[in-house]
Amino acid sequence: MNYFELFSLPTDYSIDKTRLSQTYRDLQKQYHPDKFAMQDDKTRLQAMQKSTEINDAFETLKDSCLRAQYILKLSGLDIELEQRTLQDTDFLMQQMEWREKVADFTEDDEDEIEAFSKDISKLVSDLEADIETALKNKTLEITANLIRKLKFMLKLQVELELLEEKLFD
Structure with a gap:
């Protein structure tokens, strides 16, 4: 169904x-x-x-990410269990920078962590808007790549939340 x-x-x-x-x-x-x-x-x-x-x-x-994947699946492109990685070199470099930044945060960086978290939330919102547009335009591969980026960003948000709990609770 x-x-x-x-x-x-x-x-x-x-x-x-x-x-x-x-x-x-x-x-x-x-x-x-x-x-x-x-x-x-x-x-x-x-x-x-x-x-x-x-x-x-x-x-x-x-869930915005799961919903987008489901719509793709209904359109004939199932990326749910794929092992394919994103081929966007710039985004991959950005991922590495973000991960290093998260790894370097300490208890003294509360304001920086909050600002970084807000930046990531904004990027998530932007990706969701881009996904909506790509789905409306029926550009499935573009949508798939945007979903791959969104998955990373959502994981990064979770990592930030866990870091905040570890450092400030």
């Missing part, structure tokens, strides 16, 4: 997250396995499978 259809949403990168969450709650109420506890094994299994599908769809659609 198409996740967008499951949630009665248009197949679009930009989605109504409030509507997504409300539909998720409604679907879970309807298909939650506890509602089928007194049913036969087949019905309970079907309810469990439907509930799992609903959860998977929700997790995919609420």
